[in-house]
Amino acid sequence: MTTSTRDDDSNSYLWDRSGEVDPAVADFERAFGPLAYRPAERPLALPAPPVLPPRRWPIITALAAGLVLVTAASLFYWRLQWPAGQAWRMAVATESGARTDTLAVGQSLKLDANSTASVDIARLGTMSVQPGAEVTLRTTGSRRHQLRLDRGAVHIRVWAPPQRIFVATPAGNIIDLGCTFTLAVDDSGTARLTVQTGWVQMENVHGESLVPAGASSVMTADRSPLVPLYDDASPEFQRAVRAFETRVADANVSAELAAIRRDARGRDMLTLLMLAVRERDTVRASLLEHAATLSPPPRTLSGNPAAFDSNAIWEWRGSLPLPPPKAWWRNWADVFPGR
Amino acid sequence: MAGASVAQLVRASQQGDRDAFGQLYERFAAYVHAILLARLPPQEAPDLVQDIFLSAFQRLRSLREPAAFAGWIAAIARNRAIDFFRHPAMAVSDDSADPPAETVAPDVRLDAARALQAIRELPDAYRETLVLRLVEGLTGPEIAALTGLTPDSVRVNLHRGFKLLRERLGIAT
Numbered sequence: 001m002t003t004s005t006r007d008d009d010s011n012s013y014l015w016d017r018s019g020e021v022d023p024a025v026a027d028f029e030r031a032f033g034p035l036a037y038r039p040a041e042r043p044l045a046l047p048a049p050p051v052l053p054p055r056r057w058p059i060i061t062a063l064a065a066g067l068v069l070v071t072a073a074s075l076f077y078w079r080l081q082w083p084a085g086q087a088w089r090m091a092v093a094t095e096s097g098a099r100t101d102t103l104a105v106g107q108s109l110k111l112d113a114n115s116t117a118s119v120d121i122a123r124l125g126t127m128s129v130q131p132g133a134e135v136t137l138r139t140t141g142s143r144r145h146q147l148r149l150d151r152g153a154v155h156i157r158v159w160a161p162p163q164r165i166f167v168a169t170p171a172g173n174i175i176d177l178g179c180t181f182t183l184a185v186d187d188s189g190t191a192r193l194t195v196q197t198g199w200v201q202m203e204n205v206h207g208e209s210l211v212p213a214g215a216s217s218v219m220t221a222d223r224s225p226l227v228p229l230y231d232d233a234s235p236e237f238q239r240a241v242r243a244f245e246t247r248v249a250d251a252n253v254s255a256e257l258a259a260i261r262r263d264a265r266g267r268d269m270l271t272l273l274m275l276a277v278r279e280r281d282t283v284r285a286s287l288l289e290h291a292a293t294l295s296p297p298p299r300t301l302s303g304n305p306a307a308f309d310s311n312a313i314w315e316w317r318g319s320l321p322l323p324p325p326k327a328w329w330r331n332w333a334d335v336f337p338g339r
Numbered sequence: 340m341a342g343a344s345v346a347q348l349v350r351a352s353q354q355g356d357r358d359a360f361g362q363l364y365e366r367f368a369a370y371v372h373a374i375l376l377a378r379l380p381p382q383e384a385p386d387l388v389q390d391i392f393l394s395a396f397q398r399l400r401s402l403r404e405p406a407a408f409a410g411w412i413a414a415i416a417r418n419r420a421i422d423f424f425r426h427p428a429m430a431v432s433d434d435s436a437d438p439p440a441e442t443v444a445p446d447v448r449l450d451a452a453r454a455l456q457a458i459r460e461l462p463d464a465y466r467e468t469l470v471l472r473l474v475e476g477l478t479g480p481e482i483a484a485l486t487g488l489t490p491d492s493v494r495v496n497l498h499r500g501f502k503l504l505r506e507r508l509g510i511a512t
Contacts, residue, residue, distance in 0.1 A: 011498065011501075014472070014479075014497055014498065014501055015478070015479040015494060015497065016478040016479050016480060017478055024505065024510060025473070025501070027450075028454060028473040029473060029476065031450050031451040031454060032451055032454070032455070032473050032474040033474075033476070034451075035376065035381055035451070035455075035474050036369070036372075036474055036475050036476055037368055037369050037372035037373075037384070037385065037388060037475065039364055039365045039368040039369070040365070042368075042385060042388075042389065043361075044360075044361060044364045044368075044389060044392050044393070045389070045393075046357055046360065046361075046393065046396055047393070049355070049357075
């Protein structure tokens with residue numbers, strides 16, 4: 001190697017190859033030159049991008065979901081279908097044994113005190129007929145099935161769109177809104193309804209009453225169905241409400257009214273408002289005044305609640321936190337026996 | 340992406356742009372090679388450069404600050420050099436091996452090997468700078484731009500390192 005060089009900071013050739021060539025630096029450059037890395041002579045061989053398998057899962061999932069939906073829709077449609085006039089299947093248990101049979105349109109099922117029956121309501125649900133009951137199948141079909149219960153009790157479980165099952169009683173009609181309920185008719189023809197899930201409508205020539213799950217009502221032929229009463233309301237409140245509703249005209253009901261106001265809970269707002277909508281003047285005002293202390297009317301209603309008219313009361317009732325009467329699909333568990 | 344900044348090239352590479360990573364390779368391969376050459380036998384360095392960039396390409400998504408690519412790739416190279424000596428099979432390589440014979444004239448071959456060994460015995464601060472200047476052929480300003488060091492630091496490293504190198508090799512001033 002050449003030995004001549006400069007070693008001070010003014011060696012501009014060492015810095016940036018400018019100025020006079022420094023022989024010592026140039027010697028190193030010549031010696032090391034072949035070692036320099038030249039990327040152009042050694043192109044980087046990046047691995048080929050991985051070939052991903054086609055993403056089949058989304059397609060398979062979509063197809064499976066579609067298949068499930070189509071199957072469910074088909075099953076549901078099939079469930080609703082029933083040839084007009086076709087009999088129902090039933091199993092009757094008597095003292096002498098059990099037998100399967102059919103309940104034809106026009107046929108009555110009369111059970112003695114020791115017999116029960118389980119009847120398939122087309123494909124929509126089941127009806128458990130209690131001892132001593134007398135049930136007649138009136139019509140069957142995809143749109144509507146009609147029964148008549150003259151006495152005794154039945155427990156009905158239906159999961160279907162509303163108004164598929166009509167049960168006539170001496171007091172009036174019971175219409176399912178997608179629900180589970182128990183209906184009993186006594187010797188006087190009074191119908192007593194207890195609802196387990198969904199809503200049930202009671203109606204006769206005098207009026208109607210919508211009964212939600214957890215509540216009960218009573219219907220007689222001579223008056224409008226009574227207002228719904230929650231089964232967990234206090235016995236005093238229940239007695240006061242029924243006495244108040246069934247009073248003879250112009251009777252003094254101040255004691256019942258006082259008991260209603262004293263024992264009503266927030267959950268009893270439905271009962272209070274349905275009572276109030278059937279009353280007038282000071283009695284209505286008293287009920288509404290107390291109802292406002294339990295659950296204030298919605299902001300859309302202005303003015304003194306005690307002076308509300310029927311429309312305002314219905315609007316107030318609509319604001320209560322109750323499940324919609326026709327949201328039958330919410331009670332999907334009713335599709336399974338045992339409810 | 341000609342003229343793109345390092346950060347732009349890194350971001351594009353992180354999105355899978357292989358051409359952008361190719362440009363990073365072209366810009367930083369000499370730097371990585373210099374780091375390896377300052378520590379390892381010269382015949383080991385070229386293949387390791389390729390390995391380091393392939394590894395960097397696969398790990399590039401872990402680099403959160405694209406502008407820090409130079410320091411990141413340099414750290415990978417230094418760690419790889421350390422690993423080289425930890426691996427017994429690799430460490431037996433002949434450290435005094437000559438530069439590639441087909442490209443080096445016989446009269447300078449021995450001097451180059453000696454000089455490179457002398458550089459590897461210099462303090463850390465001088466080694467990489469000297470290799471970048473004398474082997475890779477970069478100027479001081481180019482070294483500063485590539486490594487992120489200040490031009491003054493590079494200038495000091497170059498001149499002091501070169502002086503020490505001459506002394507080690509017994510080259511008179």
